Amino acid sequence: MPVISWRDQMSLDYPPLDDEHKAFLEVVNQATRDLHEHNLPGIDAMFEACYDYVRNHFSLEEDVMERINFPDIDAHVAAHQQFIQNIAEFRQAYEQAATKGKKIDIAQKTVAFLSVWIIGHIISRDKMLKPYLVRLRNLPPRMSY
Numbered sequence: 001m002p003v004i005s006w007r008d009q010m011s012l013d014y015p016p017l018d019d020e021h022k023a024f025l026e027v028v029n030q031a032t033r034d035l036h037e038h039n040l041p042g043i044d045a046m047f048e049a050c051y052d053y054v055r056n057h058f059s060l061e062e063d064v065m066e067r068i069n070f071p072d073i074d075a076h077v078a079a080h081q082q083f084i085q086n087i088a089e090f091r092q093a094y095e096q097a098a099t100k101g102k103k104i105d106i107a108q109k110t111v112a113f114l115s116v117w118i119i120g121h122i123i124s125r126d127k128m129l130k131p132y133l134v135r136l137r138n139l140p141p142r143m144s145y
């Protein structure tokens, strides 16, 4: 897989989300390098980073969508859920693979999936938040009780 570069087209002009998207692109790029070297501990780290991304990034993004009253939130959350399911299936197949060759084969499929998914999701779905994110600038800071 080629290394993915950040493009302005991916920007939401909202650094809390943009920075996490950039960090996840780097996770995918690092996994691509690890695959070239058949570095399985690197691939294990990629799966862990996927779970971190799902836990931290999706919850932040879904919280932001609620705050800005994003109208298409249900379909977007469903896309996140589908991704969680995909990753769980790749992880299970990877864990169950009996040989290093099979693990590398599954890791290749996983990295190919991630490379396509992350760009497609940012450009087609996350990008839809951009016009609504200006509302955040006009809201008071979030309070917790």
Ligand SMILES: [Fe+2]
Pocket (backbone or CB within 6 Å): 061, 076, 080, 121, 125, 126
């Ligand atoms: Fe998203």
Ligand SMILES: [Fe+2]
Pocket (backbone or CB within 6 Å): 017, 021, 057, 061, 122, 126
């Ligand atoms: Fe996102």
